[in-house]
Amino acid sequence: MRNSNRPIPTPDRPNFYGRRGSRPLKDTRRVLLDRLMPKFGIGYPDQNGVDPNSYFDDTPDQVWLEIGFGGGEHLAGQAQANPNVGIIGAEPFLDGVGSLVRHIDERGLTNVRIIADDSRPLLYKLVDACFDRAFLLFPDPWPKKRHSERRFIGPKNLALLARLLKDGAEFRVASDDMQYISWTLQHMHNHPDFEWLAEGADDWRTPPEDWVKTRYEQKALRQGKKCNYLRFRRKPRAA
16 A cells, blocks of 8 residues: 555656655754755746746856755865856755855855755756756665666666756766676667767766765775776757
8 A cells, every 4th residue: 555645656647766864954954955045946837938047146057956965075176166057956866965055155145046855846947958067976775676666867867967058068976886887888878869979988987076075985996895986978850
């Protein structure tokens, strides 16, 4: 029997698997969230055809997307290095949202917007070809075979990203889990709208020049794990 308290999934409100809750936030972090989320937070719109540029006070030169920003280290670093780019980040885990808000406050960032939940209910409402870059960094690999459909990389989400990315836009995926890397390469190879940019082994073993390490990535490297960095390009749409 379905749990009556659990929302029934719909095409634009799919099932979400993963953590949302966290240990109680410190009072200082709670105050910071209460103060800054009204400005930087994004809710789910009711209407279709939303232009993500509209979420920013000034129209940015580009709009980027980070799906599952963790503690926000990468997103905040990219926002600081690219002040003319608007970056939308999604993270359902409250500790991660609190961490990003702290980065925003300490660095005086104004070009970040936050979805404090699953990204997809917003993404389904956005206009086509609206993102210039997207990131999926160290996602939950869901290693058990019976959970593989919970991985973000899959036909439905790739079709959604292909619709949202501009022609020539870059999609970056990083993981320290080789099973997830193999899974990603298989699905990206099978999707007609993406091409892998690697020309040699160093292209996936070495991060891009503008890379900002995440907290999880730093921990993995200290433990001697190998991280892989995949870059894909959205192919031009047919004329």
